[in-house]
Amino acid sequence: MLRRLLSWLGSDDDRPADPETRADRLREIGRDPLAHGHDATEDVLAALDDESPLVRTTAAEVLGSVEVYHELVAADPLIECLDDPERSVRLAAAEALTVTTDATVVDDVLPYALADDPGVRAAGAVGLYHALGRITYEFAPAQVEALFDAVAATNEGDAGTEDDELAREYLLSAISRGVATRDLASLDAARTDILVTALDDDAISVSGQAAALLGHVDNETARAGLRKASERHADERVRDAATEALTDGAE
Structure with missing residues (x-):
């Protein structure tokens, strides 16, 4: 499930077309970033360049709300x-x-x-x-x-x-x-x-x-x-x- 989640975020071909769904995936990563690992952190960072303002906003919010990110990012x-x-x-x-x-x-x-x-x-x-x-x-x-x-x-x-x-x-x-x-x-x-x-x-x-x-x-x-x-x-x-x-x- 996690591999599928990360592929949705990282691939233009496979990721959900709905920005709200992509934003929800970012929030899911943000709830436990250490469990999701380094690749998930990279996907949150990549989402800062998403074409959807909602997804970009959510990515920034996740990076700011998770204490561990000040060490990782x-x-x-x-x-x-x-x-x-x-x-x-x-x-x-x-x-x-x-x-x-x-x-x-x-x-x-x-x-x-x-x-x-x-x-x-x-x-x-x-x-x-x-x-x-x-x-x-x-x-x-x-x-x-x-x-x-x-x-x-x-x-x-x-x-x-x-x-x-x-x-x-x-x-x-x-x-x-x-x-x-x-x-x-x-x-x-x-x-x-x-x-x-x-x-x-x-x-x-x-x-x-x-x-x-x-x-x-x-x-x-x-x-x-x-x-x-x-x-x-x-x-x-x-x-x-x-x-x-x-x-x-x-x-």
Whole structure:
């Protein structure tokens, strides 16, 4: 039965025509990958190139949900999916990067987070955040500047898109994980303004993070933005976050 399962996944001639059936086969492998062996892992990886978005998405989900795969599978095939034409595939691949323990993955994912295309940028931001989950990594100053510029880019044009909103949230989350406190303290005026603008974002996940990050910025623009938010912001949670950031920054 297993041999038949693997042949269906690996052969264009023998595999089921129905994408849902092919996706189910991948889920079956994912439930016990060690029992299915190395060939099954290769078939899951090969499914990242399937013509069906459902199958590609499922393959990425399986790779990200099975703990053992971070030992067996390089992140490269998942990274290459961050610019897949289908949004579901991009985001599944991005979330699957949570299994990585390889610091070099951050450098490979970063260009996607800085991409001009909003969909690719959002997937890259999600992937960057997840890639930082199990490793210690410190962004270089030039990378810090580029990340803040990417946040600013999400506010250009039709900034209300779902991908732009997602990118803002996860870019700030990645900055929180990977930017050294000293680099935040010396943040320049233009990029401080990016955080001050983010205080007014409709999403608390963005405005709250902006407040926390501004608490580390040692300039009057940051403090003025936090004071205004602590006194006048419509959302009590943001007011509290700004007040806390001012208090922490004063210590």
